[in-house]
Amino acid sequence: MNLDIKGIVIICGNYGSGKTETAVNLAVKQRQGGLEVKIADLDLVNPYFRTREVKSFLEGMGISLILPDKQYMHADLPILVPAVAGVIKQPSELTILDAGGDDVGVTVLAALENHLSGRDIHMLQVINPFRPFTENVEGCIRIKEEIEKTSKLRVTGLVGNANLMNETVPDHIYQGYDFLKKVSEATGLSIEFITAGSDLISDPASGLDPNYFSCPVLEIKRKMLPPWKHPKRLRRKGVNFNGV
Numbered sequence: 001m002n003l004d005i006k007g008i009v010i011i012c013g014n015y016g017s018g019k020t021e022t023a024v025n026l027a028v029k030q031r032q033g034g035l036e037v038k039i040a041d042l043d044l045v046n047p048y049f050r051t052r053e054v055k056s057f058l059e060g061m062g063i064s065l066i067l068p069d070k071q072y073m074h075a076d077l078p079i080l081v082p083a084v085a086g087v088i089k090q091p092s093e094l095t096i097l098d099a100g101g102d103d104v105g106v107t108v109l110a111a112l113e114n115h116l117s118g119r120d121i122h123m124l125q126v127i128n129p130f131r132p133f134t135e136n137v138e139g140c141i142r143i144k145e146e147i148e149k150t151s152k153l154r155v156t157g158l159v160g161n162a163n164l165m166n167e168t169v170p171d172h173i174y175q176g177y178d179f180l181k182k183v184s185e186a187t188g189l190s191i192e193f194i195t196a197g198s199d200l201i202s203d204p205a206s207g208l209d210p211n212y213f214s215c216p217v218l219e220i221k222r223k224m225l226p227p228w229k230h231p232k233r234l235r236r237k238g239v240n241f242n243g244v
Helices: 019-032 051-060 081-089 137-151 170-187 198-202 231-236
Strands: 007-013 037-042 064-066 094-099 121-127 157-160 190-197 217-220
Touching: 007 019, 007 137, 019 037, 019 051, 019 094, 019 217, 037 051, 037 081, 051 064, 064 081, 081 094, 121 137, 121 170, 137 170, 157 170, 170 190, 190 198, 198 217
Parallel strands: 007 094, 007 121, 037 064, 037 094, 121 157, 157 190, 190 217
Antiparallel strands: none
16 A cells, blocks of 8 residues: 655654654655655754654655754754745645654644644554553553643544554554554544555565555654764764764
8 A cells, every 4th residue: 555645744742653764764765765854853852762862864865854954953953944935835746844752852843833733744653552651542642632732733544553663563552553543533633654664565575564554654764863873972972883
């Protein structure tokens, strides 16, 4: 099933839901499909899992990445607003706004209210039911409502990112999908797509059955590093790192 995601897309979700990994892989997938893609790093909360950490990789793919000026790269201030406003005014075929986690992370979106008003915006809530606060439907709805209240925008669709990192097996993907259908029924929001790791999708022996799902499946090739593997930390410890 083809992944038909275009226009201005905001990726939001609770902290640790995997929204940045999802945003990056969505950008890559659609760029490989021939779309012009831009992605703006609006995460002013998490110092590690940010789109900016894979800047070279994305630019090598031909994806435009909107970032603060270098001197403000690690500042927790909404200094991106003018640059993002310009992207919203003249969007590419796919323009992704990667917001920070929880309601605090989407605060910067409220500063863009005038620029987003009147435009066709898709705000997708990424849900991993194996993370705290989204292990039940009520928790997912509470996160959704908090994000909407702070951002002054409405969530328009759901994305399932069920995983337990390297411990993920097909049953976790199935459980996550079944759970997401319950959230969909409770909220009236459609399931735009779910994710699955490349190791499960590319290996027939994994047992993952794509026919189980009635929505597109986005293949995830992990780009985000956990803090304990972060290159800057490794360099400070004297470790030679040649990754992305």
